[in-house]
């Protein structure tokens with residue numbers, strides 16, 4: 207960022223010009239400026255896939271490295287080293303043929319009317335005070351992620367650990383080891399030792415469960431050798447407010463995990479809401495009977511979900527999305543109402559278009575001869591477009607196990623279908639009436655952010671084409687394949703490491719399997735997903751080191 211005002215003003219003028227004029231003018235058009243906020247999964251994936259040299263990209267993020275979050279729980283007990291799962295952002299951008307610069311700063315305000323963002327440098331902030339600088343953009347990509355959600359529970363911020371950033375994992379690791387050292391000091395009563403060694407995990411999602419499993423393995427594999435005198439005083443409690451841990455997984459996995467934790471001596475308390483935490487005790491209320499308990503603890507990990515960052519909350523208010531939990535975009539990942547602002551990953555949610563909202567229009571376009579009814583032929587001509595524009599239709603057909611939409615319509619028509627297959631609008635509506643129930647919000651995962659980043663980069667790689675089609679694919683316009691597709695998520699499956707070298711895997715098609723070989727699958731998938739050969743080598747050597755020498759406990 208060179209801050210030259212004239213340069214920016216010029217960019218602005220060009221950007222606001224009519225596109226056709228630029229294209230026909232003699233001079234080379236100025237590169238359009240893309241500003242990317244965030245260097246997490248969404249941002250990194252965008253940068254890795256972008257290869258259109260016609261852009262000038264400026265990355266703004268308070269974190270100058272990418273963090274491989276799925277291995278963050280492994281750092282908490284020393285299975286993997288912190289430095290092995292981070293990749294400097296400058297390593298990633300220097301390899302590109304695109305002009306990309308990076309500013310170590312945090313965006314504090316978005317001004318969509320003037321196509322500007324305001325940023326505050328995150329390095330050396332004490333030397334220059336609160337210096338805010340502005341950056342202009344032609345396109346803004348928001349990939350700032352989310353923050354932990356405390357649900358305003360008193361004492362959480364002050365007394366709990368979180369597991370979101372690399373510092374968090376390092377703090378946890380130090381705290382775990384310190385706890386064992388502290389509990390091993392002389393002159394403590396057993397009560398005091400028990401309190402120090404009571405580890406509480408709040409939230410039975412994948413992160414909480416994996417941390418509990420990590421900690422349990424650590425105690426069984428290393429603590430027994432290193433701190434044999436206190437090993438029996440260790441207690442791990444997992445508090446979950448709903449009826450089951452790992453809610454988002456298949457029942458078989460949930461059951462297996464609950465039983466395994468039971469056998470391992472991890473105290474899983476279901477239906478247990480945390481009402482407050484002070485320096486010494488954590489208070490809970492049992493859902494249902496309202497029974498209240500306070501228990502002394504040594505350390506709490508709070509892992510109950512995410513909420514929007516202040517920047518996003520503020521921006522949503524500005525643009526009339528104030529009561530939402532994430533920034534709403536259309537299926538091309540454009541923030542609703544803006545053609546040049548995109549959002550992806552944990553800070554955003556894709557608003558899928560409902561078939562029912564457009565049903566009359568779909569019918570009208572399909573009914574080419576204006577007869578008021580649809581024939582099979584008329585219908586078949588738009589099936590592909592409908593499935594592409596409304597992915598829920600395809601999902602619905604799959605779940606109903608019918609081959610295509612014609613079958614579905616025949617079903618709706620009953621016996622009459624045999625004689626003539628023509629539908630009026632009411633029959634058409636009723637055939638598709640259930641389809642929209644298939645729409646689901648995408649989960650806040652690295653897998654989603656990663657695919658969205660790659661998708662968006664592809665859009666930018668082909669932006670010239672896109673600009674000619676600003677509304678996305680012209681709906682139901684034959685079967686031309688040159689159009690621009692809406693974002694489509696492909697679920698590749700999910701792992702839940704459960705400790706003891708066992709992992710649960712849930713792959714597409716509800717294929718579930720749990721055991722030791724899945725742990726090896728986990729190792730190989732996570733090794734292959736590393737962003738660079740450097741981190742891949744580091745992670746694999748950490749795993750090998752741990753197998754041979756155990757965890758490093760020099761916190």
Ligand code: FAD
Nearest residue numbers: 244245246247248275276313350351551552650651652653
């Ligand atoms: P992030 O990756 O969080 O990146 C946000 C970026 O924006 C960061 O670089 C941040 O510094 C930056 N930023 C923040 N504020 C600003 C600002 N004001 N201005 C500019 N930049 C800003 N998902 C899976 O699919 N599989 C897993 O196994 C898995 N395990 C996980 C384990 C843990 C412990 C955690 C915490 C998450 C895990 N996830 C997993 C979820 C996954 O990490 C997130 O869904 C993913 O990181 C979302 O990507 P993102 O780009 O939206 O946000």
Ligand code: MG
Nearest residue numbers: 244246249349
């Ligand atoms: Mg990101």
Ligand code: MG
Nearest residue numbers: 246247273275
């Ligand atoms: Mg990340």
Ligand code: MG
Nearest residue numbers: 551552554555
């Ligand atoms: Mg999202």
Ligand code: MG
Nearest residue numbers: 573577579580
């Ligand atoms: Mg007709």
